[in-house]
Amino acid sequence: MFQGTTIIAVKKGERVAIAGDGQVTFGNNTIIKHSARKVRRLYENKVIAGYAGAVADALTLFEKFEGKLETYQGSLTRAAVELAKEWRTDRILRRLEAMLLAASSEALLIISGTGEVIEPDDNVAAVGSGAPYALAAAKALLRHTDLPPGEIVRQALGIAAEICIYTNDRIIVEEL
Helix, strand or coil: CCCCCEEEEEEECCEEEEEECCCEEECCCEEEECCCCCEEEECCCCEEEEEEECHHHHHHHHHHHHHHHHHCCCCHHHHHHHHHHHHHHCCCHHHCCEEEEEECCCCEEEEECCCCEECCCCCEEEEECCHHHHHHHHHHHHHHCCCCHHHHHHHHHHHHHHHCCCCCCCCEEEEC
16 A cells, blocks of 8 residues: 555546545655645546656656557547556566556546556545545445535545545545
8 A cells, every 4th residue: 555645536427536635755754745736637638647656656657648548549448458558567667656546537447557457336436545534435425415526535535634644635636
């Protein structure tokens, strides 16, 4: 599990939102940044993605992922599968320590360096140290409210920030 961040995503119909906190932690006990941007738009603003893990590794993956999105004309699923294959088999890439959440109007995916591309059954996913807390909160909000995805991820991440010491309340939300 990656410490130092929480990323949460919710998809409802064609609407999707991903939120990330801003905390960057060095070692086990030092916060070195409060306002990092770990969620961003990719491929002509048609895909959003967030990362948990080592910053340099994640930025490398974002760059590779954006290249795959260009190659496959924005097809999120195809680009994710190709990224996961390359990530797993490349001698240098497979050492990268990060996970990605990516979403478009077509899909919501968890992408890892061990070759997994997972589309969650219930259109809710989270990665990072506060993932279990944010995931539980988002599932409850999704089932018991009519909130839009952007507000669900914001509230869920706020709850995770109250519990997880590696997650702060400087929340960035991107929506499609």
